[in-house]
Amino acid sequence: MAMQNPPHPGGIVKRQCLEPLGLSVTAAAGHLGVSRQSLSELINERAGVSVDMAIRLTKAFGSSPETWLGLQMAYDLWQARRRIDDIKVERIEAA
Amino acid sequence: MAMQNPPHPGGIVKRQCLEPLGLSVTAAAGHLGVSRQSLSELINERAGVSVDMAIRLTKAFGSSPETWLGLQMAYDLWQARRRIDDIKVERIEAA
DNA sequence: GTCATTTGACAGGCGACACTTGACAGACTA
DNA sequence: TAGTCTGTCAAGTGTCGCCTGTCAAATGAC
Numbered sequence: 001m002a003m004q005n006p007p008h009p010g011g012i013v014k015r016q017c018l019e020p021l022g023l024s025v026t027a028a029a030g031h032l033g034v035s036r037q038s039l040s041e042l043i044n045e046r047a048g049v050s051v052d053m054a055i056r057l058t059k060a061f062g063s064s065p066e067t068w069l070g071l072q073m074a075y076d077l078w079q080a081r082r083r084i085d086d087i088k089v090e091r092i093e094a095a
Numbered sequence: 096m097a098m099q100n101p102p103h104p105g106g107i108v109k110r111q112c113l114e115p116l117g118l119s120v121t122a123a124a125g126h127l128g129v130s131r132q133s134l135s136e137l138i139n140e141r142a143g144v145s146v147d148m149a150i151r152l153t154k155a156f157g158s159s160p161e162t163w164l165g166l167q168m169a170y171d172l173w174q175a176r177r178r179i180d181d182i183k184v185e186r187i188e189a190a
Numbered sequence: 191g192t193c194a195t196t197t198g199a200c201a202g203g204c205g206a207c208a209c210t211t212g213a214c215a216g217a218c219t220a
Numbered sequence: 221t222a223g224t225c226t227g228t229c230a231a232g233t234g235t236c237g238c239c240t241g242t243c244a245a246a247t248g249a250c
Binding site for chain 2: 088
């Protein structure tokens with residue numbers, strides 16, 4: 001059962017992490033040890049969750065790096081399905 | 096139960112896909128629609144599995160993009176754990 | 191109304207990485 | 221010997237995460 005339309009992890013960070021704690025982007029970025037721009041881009045879905053960022057998010061807000069990266073993977077894969085038919089590869093069967 | 100030492104996906108492609116079918120790197124690369132160098136780098140663990148490559152591998156050898164990317168994620172995360180203590184982030188608790 | 195904070199956005203630049211074509215040397219084989 | 225396969229190097233492209241600096245707009249406090 002694949003998700004219908006996986007959300008971008010940035011929105012989750014915003015709604016599930018920053019807003020409940022009343023954290024500003026500036027404050028959270030400082031806490032995470034990244035630039036304000038970097039976190040802003042993630043939150044506004046203009047950047048993805050990197051391995052580094054996944055670790056920072058886990059240390060600050062909990063969950064696990066696997067979960068954060070899994071969200072990103074699901075999102076990326078969903079986007080890729082738009083152009084999946086452009087990739088022409090035939091199945092290789094055992095001779 | 097995390098894996099002790101996740102293998103690089105490249106080795107899996109080599110041992111589980113190419114060798115059982117007697118496929119050369121050159122032949123497999125042509126089939127996957129990528130350059131010989133590109134597949135060679137993956138197999139020799141000098142490149143990772145991209146979203147694009149995961150789709151190609153799935154179309155050619157089966158499994159799923161999630162599985163291929165999951166292998167890559169596990170590997171990347173394992174590598175990152177070496178420097179995980181260099182990332183200084185404190186837990187943010189609810190006020 | 192004014193000032194400080196916050197925010198999204200843009201420019202310029204850096205390093206990493208996946209991928210390409212072209213080329214070369216070593217190894218293996220018909 | 222000739223052809224194939226392979227790993228690898230060079231050089232170039234495009235994408236992307238991240239940085240600093242800057243700017244204008246919005247928000248809130250005084």
